[in-house]
Amino acid sequence: MTTQTYRVEGMTCDGCAKAVRRALGTRLPEAEIEIDRPAGLVTIAGAHDEAVVREAIDDAGYDFGGKAA
Known part of the structure; x- marks a missing residue:
């Protein structure tokens, strides 16, 4: 299972x-999504495409900050 953390600004x-x-759950129904609001991070476990993550975050009205270190 692929796990990746992304920054979400705003x-x-x-x-x-x-x-x-x-927004993420609609586009990635099979993935596990964890959100750390104070840190501005989203961790996604499961098969996913970064472009889909970016689009979902942008469509929700927030800025995609890329992969977290």
Whole structure:
């Protein structure tokens, strides 16, 4: 199983985190999604395409910050 963590800029409240989770869950229904709102991170476990992650985050109204170190 592939696991990757990405930065999400502008995710400042629980409502923001829910919006990001909803957007990702719609596009990646088989993946496990963990959100660390205070750190601005999303970890996705399962097969996924980074372009789909970027699109979901952008469509939810937040900025995709790329892979976290």
